[in-house]
Amino acid sequence: ASDDDFLLQSNRRLRGDFPTFLVKDEHAKHLVIKDVRFQEISERIINLPLDVKLVNIVRHPCAVIYSWLNSRKEFPLTADPLQEWYSGSCRKKNRHEYWGFNDWKKQTHKYLLLQAKHPSIVKVVHYDKMVIDPLFQIEEIFNFAGIQLNDSTRSFLTANRNKNDEKEYSVFKDKSVLSKWKNKLPKSIKDQIHQELEGTQLENFLVEFS
Numbered sequence: 001a002s003d004d005d006f007l008l009q010s011n012r013r014l015r016g017d018f019p020t021f022l023v024k025d026e027h028a029k030h031l032v033i034k035d036v037r038f039q040e041i042s043e044r045i046i047n048l049p050l051d052v053k054l055v056n057i058v059r060h061p062c063a064v065i066y067s068w069l070n071s072r073k074e075f076p077l078t079a080d081p082l083q084e085w086y087s088g089s090c091r092k093k094n095r096h097e098y099w100g101f102n103d104w105k106k107q108t109h110k111y112l113l114l115q116a117k118h119p120s121i122v123k124v125v126h127y128d129k130m131v132i133d134p135l136f137q138i139e140e141i142f143n144f145a146g147i148q149l150n151d152s153t154r155s156f157l158t159a160n161r162n163k164n165d166e167k168e169y170s171v172f173k174d175k176s177v178l179s180k181w182k183n184k185l186p187k188s189i190k191d192q193i194h195q196e197l198e199g200t201q202l203e204n205f206l207v208e209f210s
Helices: 010-015 039-046 061-069 101-117 127-132 134-145 151-160 187-197 201-206
Strands: 054-058 122-126
Touching (some): 039 101, 054 127, 061 101, 061 201, 101 122, 101 187, 101 201, 122 127, 187 201
Parallel strands (some): 054 122
16 A cells, blocks of 8 residues: 555545545555556566456547547647647657557557467457446456455446546546547558558457447
8 A cells, every 4th residue: 555645646636636535444465557558568567467458448549549639738828739740759758658649559559469379368348338338348347357346336436427528648538439439540440440450450449439
């Protein structure tokens, strides 16, 4: 256990971006870490003598690119979206950074291969399905990880599934996140994404849920 403000994300909890659970297991046996960086070490983690699970949550690529291009905190104001959406080079400060459609393709393909090779360790999950039916999808993930789904988590998911907070880093999002990109992402970007993914292993992530 830790009382470190960064690890606990105390500031974001105070702002209401993250929830605070009043009922806690004082004898918790699992440590859960969420990160979008350091993807290059995933295979090394799998091969360590640890009881570890990797869950890769994959969002529709058009939604990913739209979200990034419209993030005031993540997409540089001086960068050209039509020039940067594919490579994401304007945002990469070091080798641990993953931005742009090309990285989405590479990382998603990598995790699908890892899931096929290590099905008891790696699980790939559709983000969109989690938005549609969060309780079912979270229960699937918890079962995969060997974590018991308690009443506190069930209550949180049920009570907040229709809550929406427009702040960038808030975890409270409703189903509108599934379709915001459809009429706002440039057609040239959407067309190229579909062209590159159709007929490939990644085509399944083009399925639109509502």
